[in-house]
Amino acid sequence: MSDSERVIVRIGLDDTDHPEGGCTTYDLNELSRLLIQNIDSAEEVERRLVRLWPFAERRTRGNAALCLILSIAPRDVGILHETLEDWIPEPDDSGIGNASRPSIVVGLGSAPESWYWDTVRGYVPLIERLSSIEASDYRVITRSDSPYGAIGASAAVAWPASEFTWELVAWRDPGRIGTPRTVDSELIGSISAKHPGTFANRDPTTGRCLIAPRTPCPVLYGIRGLSTSSVIDAHNDLQDSDLIEESIGYGIHRTNQCSDDHLDDIFVGTVTREPAVGPGGHASLTVMSHGKTETLLAFKEGGPVNAEVRSMQVGDVIRWAGLRSPDDSIHLERVCLIDPVPIIQNRPKCCGSAMKSEGRRSMLRCSKCERKRKRTWVSRPLRKIGVWTEPPPSHRRHIAKPLSEGLPDAAVQNAL
Numbered sequence: 001m002s003d004s005e006r007v008i009v010r011i012g013l014d015d016t017d018h019p020e021g022g023c024t025t026y027d028l029n030e031l032s033r034l035l036i037q038n039i040d041s042a043e044e045v046e047r048r049l050v051r052l053w054p055f056a057e058r059r060t061r062g063n064a065a066l067c068l069i070l071s072i073a074p075r076d077v078g079i080l081h082e083t084l085e086d087w088i089p090e091p092d093d094s095g096i097g098n099a100s101r102p103s104i105v106v107g108l109g110s111a112p113e114s115w116y117w118d119t120v121r122g123y124v125p126l127i128e129r130l131s132s133i134e135a136s137d138y139r140v141i142t143r144s145d146s147p148y149g150a151i152g153a154s155a156a157v158a159w160p161a162s163e164f165t166w167e168l169v170a171w172r173d174p175g176r177i178g179t180p181r182t183v184d185s186e187l188i189g190s191i192s193a194k195h196p197g198t199f200a201n202r203d204p205t206t207g208r209c210l211i212a213p214r215t216p217c218p219v220l221y222g223i224r225g226l227s228t229s230s231v232i233d234a235h236n237d238l239q240d241s242d243l244i245e246e247s248i249g250y251g252i253h254r255t256n257q258c259s260d261d262h263l264d265d266i267f268v269g270t271v272t273r274e275p276a277v278g279p280g281g282h283a284s285l286t287v288m289s290h291g292k293t294e295t296l297l298a299f300k301e302g303g304p305v306n307a308e309v310r311s312m313q314v315g316d317v318i319r320w321a322g323l324r325s326p327d328d329s330i331h332l333e334r335v336c337l338i339d340p341v342p343i344i345q346n347r348p349k350c351c352g353s354a355m356k357s358e359g360r361r362s363m364l365r366c367s368k369c370e371r372k373r374k375r376t377w378v379s380r381p382l383r384k385i386g387v388w389t390e391p392p393p394s395h396r397r398h399i400a401k402p403l404s405e406g407l408p409d410a411a412v413q414n415a416l
């Protein structure tokens with residue numbers, strides 16, 4: 001291969017932040033600027049933001065890892081590795097929260113997709129992932145003896161991006177980090193209408209702004225959308241307003257948000273016990289599915305999902321999507337009643353009184369006029385059948401695929 005040809009380099013980055021501050025998107029932006037500054041042939045192709053298994057013990061906030069894709073001349077691969085080795089931050093040994101263990105995973109060509117799927121759907125032991133990376137054409141760059149960031153970084157470089165959305169992340173002036181953000185909620189509420197290619201800007205059920213974090217990190221806001229142009233246009237409109245804090249820059253990321261990649265499948269089962277309501281208003285449901293007893297949990301914050309679970313009756317056949325937690329219960333993200341049991345209210349009446357039964361599989365009889373009729377029952381009105389129920393926007397996972405609320409028509413069709 002001659003130096004005139006170019007190669008694609010994938011650089012995964014994770015675990016540079018912690019619960020009390022920092023942001024990997026900001027760190028990746030700084031790294032990209034450094035690489036392009038130091039390497040004459042380097043050109044940025046794309047940035048990726050990949051949400052991973054929501055139950056990961058060391059997760060921070062939305063549990064995202066980043067990937068930077070560069071095009072460079074082959075002669076500069078060595079300089080790139082040297083720059084990465086000099087740049088990678090030291091691990092955080094402060095003991096506050098989940099101490100960060102910054103790690104880079106870098107290589108040419110495609111990475112095993114299993115790195116992504118295993119990490120987005122379950123627990124990945126560090127030693128197993130490090131062994132897998134060592135056996136590949138990728139390498140880990142870190143200053144930590146326990147480079148936990150390599151798990152997320154390797155998942156980010158391996159994401160196949162078969163289904164994706166976009167997010168524009170705008171950053172604050174470093175001098176303002178830790179102070180309240182100036183992001184007007186009413187103005188944010190108008191963004192979805194003015195820019196229908198964006199979504200999940202504001203929760204219409206609570207009025208809560210969904211694009212601005214509430215932690216002391218460098219992010220001012222993140223705008224999610226179906227195209228790069230939609231998020232850029234929305235960002236420019238916000239920055240033209242005096243009601244929105246000025247950002248110092250932004251980065252656009254292809255993301256796996258709204259993909260449902262964390263879910264294995266849609267399941268069907270039969271309710272075997274009445275719903276139970278525990279402390280805090282959380283509801284649980286016991287179902288039989290494919291010969292196995294499952295426990296489904298609907299947290300109070302899930303709103304409509306919680307209410308739907310409480311209305312279930314023994315014998316109902318339901319469909320659901322959810323994430324299996326470490327205790328083997330399933331945290332519901334959507335639920336749908338597909339075959340309800342008839343709920344007996346009373347027997348039909350005759351001569352002002354309910355008709356009596358003459359025995360199992362026999363006719364019904366009026367005790368006054370002796371009139372008989374076939375055994376029938378009067379039931380309560382049917383509940384919603386075949387309609388999915390989901391949590392309000394402010395209580396959905398980033399990676400969960402919304403059904404309709406806040407999304408334009410094209411996205412709704414893709415989500416159903």
